[in-house]
Amino acid sequence: MSSRTKEYLTRAWKTALFPAIVFLFFGIATGGRIFTARSIVVILRQSVLPAIIIMAMMPNLSLGMMDFSIGAVVMTSAIFAGNLMNMTNTGYVGLIAFSLIIAVALTSLTGFLNNKLRVPLLVISLGLALVYEALPMIAFPKTQTAKINVKYAALAQMPTILIVLAVAFVIYFILTNKTVYGHNIRALGGNSELATRAGLKVDRITQLSFTISGVFAGIAAAVYMCSNGQVNAPTAFSSLVTVMNAFLGLFLGMFLSRFCDASLGIIISVITMTTLLNGLLMLGVSSTSRNIFSSAVLFVLLALSSNQPYFTRWVNNTKRAKLANEAYSKANSN
Template sequence: MKYKIKEFLLRTIKTMIFPACILLLFGLLTKGQIFTGRMIMIILRQSVFPALIIMAMLPNLTLGMMDFSIGAVVTMSAITGGILMNTTGWGLPGLVLFSLLTAVILTTLTGLLNNVLRVPTLVLSLGLMLVYEALPSLIFRSTSGVAIIKVKYAALAQPPLVFIVFAIAFILFYIIINKTTYGNNIKALGGNEELARRAGLDVDKIKQIGFTISGIFAGAAAAIYMSNNGQVSPNAAFGSITTIMDAFLGLFLGMFLSNFCNISIGIVIAVVTMTAMTNGLVALGFDSTWRDIIKSVVLFILLAFSGNQPYFVRWRANLKRAEEANLAAEKAKTV
């Protein structure tokens, strides 16, 4: 029992040390600005969108597939959700429903093509990104693919609704990853595809479901995106990648944190940290270019540190070992 408590505390410290340092640093630099109640609420609210994007990307990433088309799926779903909501007059439930449906259809199509064409997911998703980016302009010609919704529908991106959406998505994600046969199967498949195949797992089916599930979270993200922006225009020439850029940084940090805690918890801590950093940089007066550079540098340092951590540990252990060996050699000489 004592050992378990000690281990739990150690893991918590390891999980929290980097986010705590970042928050503390920016807290000091902004003279506490990011720790005001209002700012904390803003940070938490802004964290929901990247967190949902990460949830959309993670099942496929665990299966060893990077789906770059998620940004385009989100934009297309947001536009479709917004326009169909206006057309049907179904309000926010309509926005959520149509965004979810569009995203699930698109990611399911991506999965289907992935299984049928057997080209690398990276290549396929880049190609599909261009197609999905072009779709809004082709389908909604009358608005040139632009969706505009009334200000009152911004409520979905504001507390408390935004946190309710997040809570539902998080619980769903946590259960899928940790408590279901499917979650276990994707971890097995991601660990060793050949072995999992030999063990009787239906690899294509698991991958297909992975894409469909990612659509659920991408759809939720799309509804929040539409609600938050009020107006969403189609992207072109890989422009949709910027939609998911913040999520990428959080994703890497989340994967690093998953060494010490559950990945579901890790991604939440990661996006909150990254959003706090972004807001801290805004408060310090950095423009978006410098913010991106600084965030990327911090992430590189973090990844370099995490990647080389075993070497640091070994180096320290070796120093101790060398000392002991030299002492033993001295002793042997004396004898």
């Protein structure tokens, strides 16, 4: 095993302690009720969709852009793919293929408009979220929904869903760490002006980033359709609420990416957040209180993370002040 692999695994193991501690805490708090195979399966299953949605958001986030239309892309792609699969009777292959095609088309359109209009993505993506949410109502005005046969739920069941997550993880890891695209996107995110001066084609990389975002949004759409069986057309930004868990996991993932690889950080963060929400549910905490509590935990983590350098500096300064004072007293007494 190479030293880099060894280091990667060590960091991964240490970071994995994070959800383990949360799990242990709720194990004690719930009197061991969370320590069941069923609970673990539920947590893992519930973590997959937010993890893949975060993977869809990360490429643009690496470039310093937050795409708020991603929830709408996932839901709209799911509705279109579900209906098209039913119409063409193509089963899983059709569902996945249609999900990918529609999601890639939508995110590519977002990227195209972002490049051409030069308006902040925040504005474009919120506007497009409303447009994408409206598409199923235009295309399927009578039903405004997609309903698939219950047999397709298998894709969202264990262990298939874990295989889907593993495939998504491997694609994401390779894309970000082993390709020119991944390196270029980091360079561009680090300093776009310099990267441009060095010859990187910003518009092309940004467009590619949106397309890749669409691939993961497409996978998420297929999983979303299978796990719900029926998806109704979202309205008035309800697609944003649907991906709220992913947003929470995203921020935690960014915090954890300091300690391990970002792709692994995403998965660990989502598992942590899902454990937290399930643990609170088992304790009988209401839905509203759960949301408040999980947000509060997130704020605390981010505050700790942001202030860690100050704390370290304070400890070091205290030690140094002691030594300096001793030296000063000694010099003045001589």
